[in-house]
Amino acid sequence: MHSAPTWDPQQYLRHAGHRTRPFLDLLARIPDLPDLGGAPPRIADLGCGPGNVTALIADRWPDAHITGIDSSPEMLARAEKYAGTTAGGGHLDFRAADAAHWAPDGLYDLIVSNAALQWVPNHPESFPLWIEGLRPGGSLAFQVPGNFTSPSHALLGELCESPRWRDRLGGHGRRYVHVLDPADYLLRLVNLGCAAEAWETTYSQLLTGEDAVFDWVKGTALRPVLTELADDPDAAAEFLAEYRDLLRKAYPPGPHGTVFPFRRIFAVATKKG
Structure with a gap:
């Protein structure tokens, strides 16, 4: 069994700008919440991460009681800076829990959930409970991504399954088969x-900086690998160098930066009254 990845909020x-844009697009498509006669709406953000996008929910519903939920102690520690009374008189707090349970x-x-359910196997099975x-x-x-x-993830999976790394990292690069297509959702x-x-x-x-796509995946898809190799710096350095070189070929930089196409899948479901 693979251990849960250790997260690095700073990485x-x-x-953050590119990661936030899909959440803003999602928020714009959510319909008005039920009329509670002046009572504040109650909102849960599953997989809230470092809390930066959770705080944006208060811009749309200023008086809401918003609870960010995450299983990562590192992410929750970073999110605490947003806890407390919001500018619109609402309240924001954070709680440790695994979205899978x-x-x-x-x-x-x-x-609501932003780029988190891909880490939850069989998450569609929770839809009935959540809608209830x-x-x-x-x-x-x-x-969800x-x-x-795409090359960024396919190459990671192939490298993890290669003879050099299979025994230690097999499966770490292909943990997202449970993400469905829009029609299925x-x-x-x-x-x-x-x-x-x-x-x-x-x-x-358009990402800027040296090895920009490599820098991106170090904050997300690479976390299980980095967690698994945390006690072996030499192996980690070897794996990262090999993966970095593959990404350099797949995503060559141009004069203005590196183009990194990123497909996102969205769904909004409203419970009928």
């Missing part, structure tokens, strides 16, 4: 009695 946030503790008006935990008119909204056949959510939409967007991101 993750190095590309999280269940709503009462009725929520919105359950929504107030009528409430929504479940999420986005859909670029796992749509049908599952509609079959649960929701009004739903699902779509995909490929962001052509």
